[in-house]
Amino acid sequence: MSLTFASWNINSIRTRAHLVKDWLDRNPDCTLLCLQEIKCEAHQFPKLFEEAGFHVAVAGQKAYNGVALISRVPLTVTTDHLPGFESDEARYIETELEGVTIGNLYLPNGNSGGDAGFAKKLNFLEALHQRSLTLQKEGRSFAFIGDYNVCPTEEDYAPKALSPDDALLRPESRAGFRRLLWSGLTDALRCLHPAGRHYTFWDYQAGAYQRNSGLRIDHALLSPRLADRLTGFTIDKDERGREKPSDHVPVVVSLS
């Protein structure tokens, strides 16, 4: 049975609900959309999706962070936080869909809050690694999809788009991402495109999109049996050119 799901850091769902609804209408094959940075509490999440027949699950908070699921089929939430990541911040929600566990994540950026802020980023990566081991031990097929705030290699950001000591590039951040790969997971984009620059984010400043000065920070990591079903990983770059866009674009995973 085929399955298509997507991820999009929307940078405020209340500001961009119409863009999300338009996108869903133009992508009828996408069963589940994972959102990050909704920047609101559950009760503030726009009602138009449920009014249109979608199923919605929200892990929200005031002003910052927040993740949500919008589904064409009824939703079962397995957890609304990442086990082992001790924090009030709403950064993880997980569902099970057609026998596949899908973890929707928003990793801490790690540039603010000094050493403690960076440690929070590494703690999240380690908790995600533990989640990977747990799910594999349980024999489950799963995907971790979302905004990782990590450029895994030098090929994953435009020259000079970030300062060399940025938290998105730090060796410890990249080691945390590689540890997920070593646990057996497959980077969907690199599975299909082993080389080449494919960005998912362009800063609002300095005409970054027009200059294609972007980053690859939105990723989908797949468990082994799911990776065997991978048929497509699409970056919907055109969304960045719309009126009042998010700074991230949707990424879409297709499985056979």
Place this chain on the structure above:
DNA sequence: ATGACCGTCCACGACGGA
């Protein structure tokens, strides 16, 4: 060479984002 954006809130400036 430099600066350049955006969304949120006990809102008109500070903070976080990346």
